[in-house]
Amino acid sequence: MIDSYLRLLVVSPHFDDTVFSCGALLAATPGATVCTVFAATPPDAIVTDWDRQCGFQDAHQAMRAQQAEDDAALAVLDARPLRLNFLDSQYLRQSANSSSRSIVQALSATIRDIQPTMLHIPPGLFHSDHALAHEAAIEAWRTHPSLQCVAYEDCLYRYMDGLVQTRIAELAARDIVATPVLDPFDLEGLKRALELKCAAVSHYASQLRTFGHGGYDDVFTSARVDAEVRTGFRPCTANLMKQQHLRSD
Numbered sequence: 001m002i003d004s005y006l007r008l009l010v011v012s013p014h015f016d017d018t019v020f021s022c023g024a025l026l027a028a029t030p031g032a033t034v035c036t037v038f039a040a041t042p043p044d045a046i047v048t049d050w051d052r053q054c055g056f057q058d059a060h061q062a063m064r065a066q067q068a069e070d071d072a073a074l075a076v077l078d079a080r081p082l083r084l085n086f087l088d089s090q091y092l093r094q095s096a097n098s099s100s101r102s103i104v105q106a107l108s109a110t111i112r113d114i115q116p117t118m119l120h121i122p123p124g125l126f127h128s129d130h131a132l133a134h135e136a137a138i139e140a141w142r143t144h145p146s147l148q149c150v151a152y153e154d155c156l157y158r159y160m161d162g163l164v165q166t167r168i169a170e171l172a173a174r175d176i177v178a179t180p181v182l183d184p185f186d187l188e189g190l191k192r193a194l195e196l197k198c199a200a201v202s203h204y205a206s207q208l209r210t211f212g213h214g215g216y217d218d219v220f221t222s223a224r225v226d227a228e229v230r231t232g233f234r235p236c237t238a239n240l241m242k243q244q245h246l247r248s249d
């Protein structure tokens with residue numbers, strides 16, 4: 001069983017990323033905090049292709065609806081939402097970019113406030129927002145080097161050729177080693193966690209509709225593997241990271 005004293009903080013680029021990538025982990029770790037980085041509503045009710053595909057008239061309607069979806073999903077998992085005030089890249093003007101430094105500062109402050117015993121971050125495999133969230137999370141973690149940090153592999157991107165491998169190689173070049181996690185867990189607990197994950201995922205209706213039939217099978221891939229392997233709890237494919245100079249082994 002997962003350590004009941006675990007205070008888990010998960011960094012999520014967008015609303016759905018954490019539940020899609022490691023919803024079963026959240027289910028097994030009640031009281032976790034999910035910090036969504038790009039959760040700001042743009043001042044103008046602009047219209048983007050993605051929001052329109054999701055069935056929204058404009059950005060204001062989209063952000064309101066997605067926040068409500070996220071609230072409902074996290075409630076299923078007994079997780080607490082925490083939202084940072086940075087704009088999703090689809091709402092930025094072409095030349096603009098969220099300030100990496102500002103995101104690092106916001107995440108560092110969040111770590112100070114929450115004082116987690118475990119930090120989960122995206123490895124930023126694809127999409128500029130994911131890459132930015134990853135980079136900022138790494139820098140924030142560097143300011144809290146004793147904190148255990150796991151990179152959960154971004155759902156929907158982790159099966160793209162070579163992306164995980166490339167990221168792990170890049171981290172190694174920066175003196176950070178990443179090793180798969182093996183947490184012992186009982187099968188009944190695993191089943192329950194996966195049921196809750198499935199229930200939570202269903203709340204992101206606007207996004208699921210846009211991914212289309214078969215477009216989000218990866219959300220449940222690790223669940224299928226978990227059920228078959230039965231040797232341990234792998235709520236998400238995750239890599240424990242260590243800053244090389246701090247390794248004790």
Ligand SMILES: [Zn+2]
Pocket residue numbers: 013014017127130
């Ligand atoms: Zn995302």
